[in-house]
Amino acid sequence: MRYVSTRGKAPVLSFEDALLAGLASDGGLYVPESCPRFENAELESFIKRAYADVACDTIYPFVEGEIEKTDLRKLMFDTYKGFRHEDVAPLRKLADDFWVLELFHGPTLAFKDFALQFLGRMFDRVLAERKQKVTIVGATSGDTGSAAIEACRDRENIEIVILHPKGRVSDVQRRQMTTVDSSNVHNIAIEGSFDDCQDLVKAMFADAAFRKDMNLSAINSINWARIVAQVAYYMAAGAKVAAITGKKPAFVVPTGNFGNVYAGYVAGSMGLPIEKLVVATNRNDILDRFFKTGIMKQAAVEPSLSPSMDIQVSSNFERLLFELYGRDGAAVGKTMRHFREKGPFTLDEGMMKKARAIFASGHLSDDDTKSVIGRIWREKEYLCDPHTAVGIGVAEEWQRQNPGVPVICLSTAHPAKFPEAVFAASGMRPELPPHMKDIFTKPERCHTLPNDLGQVKGYIGKSVFPLSPLGRGVG
Numbered sequence: 001m002r003y004v005s006t007r008g009k010a011p012v013l014s015f016e017d018a019l020l021a022g023l024a025s026d027g028g029l030y031v032p033e034s035c036p037r038f039e040n041a042e043l044e045s046f047i048k049r050a051y052a053d054v055a056c057d058t059i060y061p062f063v064e065g066e067i068e069k070t071d072l073r074k075l076m077f078d079t080y081k082g083f084r085h086e087d088v089a090p091l092r093k094l095a096d097d098f099w100v101l102e103l104f105h106g107p108t109l110a111f112k113d114f115a116l117q118f119l120g121r122m123f124d125r126v127l128a129e130r131k132q133k134v135t136i137v138g139a140t141s142g143d144t145g146s147a148a149i150e151a152c153r154d155r156e157n158i159e160i161v162i163l164h165p166k167g168r169v170s171d172v173q174r175r176q177m178t179t180v181d182s183s184n185v186h187n188i189a190i191e192g193s194f195d196d197c198q199d200l201v202k203a204m205f206a207d208a209a210f211r212k213d214m215n216l217s218a219i220n221s222i223n224w225a226r227i228v229a230q231v232a233y234y235m236a237a238g239a240k241v242a243a244i245t246g247k248k249p250a251f252v253v254p255t256g257n258f259g260n261v262y263a264g265y266v267a268g269s270m271g272l273p274i275e276k277l278v279v280a281t282n283r284n285d286i287l288d289r290f291f292k293t294g295i296m297k298q299a300a301v302e303p304s305l306s307p308s309m310d311i312q313v314s315s316n317f318e319r320l321l322f323e324l325y326g327r328d329g330a331a332v333g334k335t336m337r338h339f340r341e342k343g344p345f346t347l348d349e350g351m352m353k354k355a356r357a358i359f360a361s362g363h364l365s366d367d368d369t370k371s372v373i374g375r376i377w378r379e380k381e382y383l384c385d386p387h388t389a390v391g392i393g394v395a396e397e398w399q400r401q402n403p404g405v406p407v408i409c410l411s412t413a414h415p416a417k418f419p420e421a422v423f424a425a426s427g428m429r430p431e432l433p434p435h436m437k438d439i440f441t442k443p444e445r446c447h448t449l450p451n452d453l454g455q456v457k458g459y460i461g462k463s464v465f466p467l468s469p470l471g472r473g474v475g
């Protein structure tokens, strides 16, 4: 498979090159040149197969010609062997025609492990083959950072630098990052918002000299390899619920960067029958407003109970925009430049009709999020985290308006990642799984910096590969 940029001006790359590149050199995102499609029989066969096999079959068409299927299969079994549930992504029935897809049984208790455990192993494989080293630089609103660090720690050819907004991630989230005692792990707390962190990362990638010196690579959800790994749980869950109900399910997805729900869009494009993809946001509802009005208009980021969704500019949305524009990279580039420099843009009715055929949306306030957590605990004895609660609240409302459609709500984090919010809402203290119980006693390693590109670059230059045999480290 070959990969093209959503802005149409970057070189066309192989899977492995797109993996290492992350963001395209024209500022766009890589997408596959064409979309493979599954036959119904193949989709139905997923019901009986191990999760790692479904993942292997889903990913293989995207890497064909670069990785042997037997190697990929081994890699996928290795990727998911550390998950704590035998189904890897278990479905939990909460009510008639209502399931929660639990995506938090990986090492860092959030769905990001699904993609990042795969990505870390892929990087390792490709870098070893090419005898290269990279510096992975990423911004996190909470969960990406720990999942990326866990996936890359102690890997010989990788240095990993994670920027998080100081004071805006939960204690558990921060400690999951800062208590990792590996010399290739570098945490930076930025005095600013998640969008500031993301802008700093983008600016570093846009600086050709710095990018080359540091051999920068991305793990944020702009990396195509992350998306493709996430497509697999839509396949596995969608096939199962279709078999149980005999109907096409809707997926409700708590959304921030639009990565997870975009993976659902890819699953649909590959032939998985999906009634609707419902985008669920918190008070930072730019995407909900967009799907309702056709206007993409940024507002200030406001902290919420679901911090991993406190995002205004959703990077992966550009991939959907590319499809809505009929894969016209020049038009996408123009719109994105306009959005960045001048502000809001509006899509015409034709495009919105296309979008609304597939997507619906809703948002939930913090108060309603708390009520959902409390009510689901009282009624079902099921404890959910605030991100999942946003999904459940939006899903219930959507199902009221669309009765008879089976709903799968993605549960993106374990409740123990957000113990204060969960306790305040339910009176229950979710317990951390045994492997994480010591994070409150371990020492933290983290450096605080202002929202200043020069200082961040300077710090990374000094900290990363100081003894690099390639002489790449600055100073």
Ligand SMILES: *Cc1c(COP(=O)(O)O)cnc(C)c1O
Binding pocket: 110, 111, 112, 142, 143, 144, 221, 254, 255, 256, 257, 258, 259, 260, 261, 308, 309, 387, 412, 413
């Ligand atoms: C990252 C994250 C999200 C948002 O996912 P996107 O792919 O950015 O839409 C939602 N919930 C949790 C718990 C997360 O960590």
